[in-house]
Amino acid sequence: MNKLLLRNIIVGGKPCDIFIEGARICRITGAGAFRTDTIEGIETVDCHGMTALPGFVNSHTHAAMSLMRGSGEDILFSDWIDRIWTKERKIDEEYIYHATKVACLEMIKTGTTTFYDQYWYPSVSARAVAECGLRAVLSYVHLDHYDKAESMRQRKECEEVYEDSRKWPDNIGFAVAVHSVYSVSEEQILWASNFAVRHGLRLNVHLCETKKEVDDCIARHGVGPVKYLDRLGVLGPHVTAAHTLWIDDEDIAILSERKVSCVHNINSNLKLSSGYRFQYNELRGAGTNVCIGTDGCASSNNLDILEAMKTSAIVQKAWRGDPAAMPLDELLAMATVNGASALGLDCGKIEEGALADILIVDTASTFFLSDAPFLANFVYSAHSDCIDSVICNGRFVMRHRQVEGEREILDGARKILSKIR
Template sequence: ACLEMIKSGTLFFNDMYWHWRGVAEAVKEMGIRACVSAVFIDFFDHSKYEEQVRLNVRLMEESKAYPSRVIFALGPHAIYTCSEEGLRWCSEFAKEHGLLIHIHLSETEEEVKECLKLKGLRPVEYLEKIGFLGPNVIAAHSVWLSEKEMDLLAQYGVKVVYNPVSNMKLSVKGVFPYGELRKRGVQILLGTDGCASNNNLDMLQSAKIGSLLQKHHTGDPQAMPAKEVLEIITRAGAKAFGIEAELKEGDLADLILINPNDERLVPGFDPASDLIYSATGSVVDTAICDGKVLMKGRKVEGEEELIEEVRKRAFELLSR
């Protein structure tokens, strides 16, 4: 996954699920940046809650041994897999230690209906009631939102992640309310979601599809224009994770070089439009993270061996 991201120009990613150590090791080895959340799922079982608390505390301590390129965060999976006790602990622990929180939110209508049935509240309303919302919360999906919920997300400074390809592939039967959230000043990020619900990690592909979906859904060809999308997948995305830098001497050296002679980018009258609507990640020639060249001339050191190893291990897993 890290190799695929480097090859398509992604130098920072946000991940949440199992195998925190494995992901952190891959980030360390491949030289990119990531916010890696240790997933928290207790399935409303107190013994599992206690187990998850111990695991997350231990992983936070372990994370201190990793380079600053690896950001530790908490990952309560969703309101339907985490108890109120677990959600409250994540919120309080994150505030105490200055951590980000990643959660899946209102991806499907069924999630909303279940929350209304069990809690008498919609998901965002429930999270507000238990004191979970805040500017350190990153909410993936956020498709099935009411007007009041969007107001609450804006009020508490919650960041939301638009995952257009995943939403369509999994048929969540709704479209991310980009215009309504942006109008309220909610910070919007763009994601690919995991490979299981997308099939690739090419951010430029997701950027194009995300923009086109908004135009189609709203009937407005000016919706989610290329320059806004480019801002979201670069500066705005980094800022949400506490990374603020510019292309200037002495600043963070994270950058990619695009091949301007790629046939999809010629003649180059509007670079933002060309990148979002014409290109894929294959136009990236060079990738540099933290001052280290990770890819040059579309070649990553050791990529052939890595690909062969992955192929071998994948078939070994299938044969078990």
């Protein structure tokens, strides 16, 4: 079992030692207090001048869209999604593998240690994630466009991937996704929901992303997407809803009562002009677990959670006319422990017993040269390249900005891009 000691690292403002054994944080003591003389095979890392933070949880993304960034700029959401669906008809398992590796590389470099994914071929993504050493929950996405033959094919494939997922490593979980209420038939939504409940799986869905989605749902079903899914009995504590931008007070009450986790994806929403009035105070006030995601690179262009944190907060402050909206400690919780909680994972925090997913942040740059609290400088001033090293599941996945196999990952992706051009 690997044993790792982070010596003299700042945790919550105090210099500490963090001892990691296997995948978990075993002990946290004052700096210099942890004795290593009786422990065999321990690696000690001097972290003087560094601050520890929990690894980020990206609560909504489509990792393998990493090679589609910039391919749908300055067009309407409806045209953008048509363009994406056209591109997706051309991709295969080899593409998914290389694109997921690029996403993992980018997530490691920007401090994400866990992500909740919704994309095609999750078994292939699982291989890429395992090779990169990250933690993830990968969902099989149901998206039948109301086509019966496609519904049946997806049900069979979902069952096959679920069977395959039992062989995945412990740090990679399987979930079910319903793409959205506008792209999936009612029968398929019910099938996917029942499948998730029957097998104790989590379920995620794009929900109330655009006003059009809500208007169309009312025209088709007489109620908006939240009430529609609630009427179908789909909503529950195992459900994570991405976006939830166009919701009313009744929707907030339903989401809170059903204990649905909501994911704010600000950069995607801004870029696609979907909206920006995310009801953070109202959702939090109702007791809802609110998390942060980037969405896929086709809309957000990168997977940088730190950037998403800053944008979420400043947009929230701006539209409310309230600089106290979305405070720093809550922002960090949204990007870490709240995301972990949505996935039922024991990470997103630096505590004895928790999974050892830790960012080692270098505070030597100009961005930290003030007597302001660390978190203020980290979120509003620094960029993610201040993250010097990343530990996931008790092991280093990046040391001093170096990720093993980085060149091969980039070369593999370039080859795939030149093939599908």
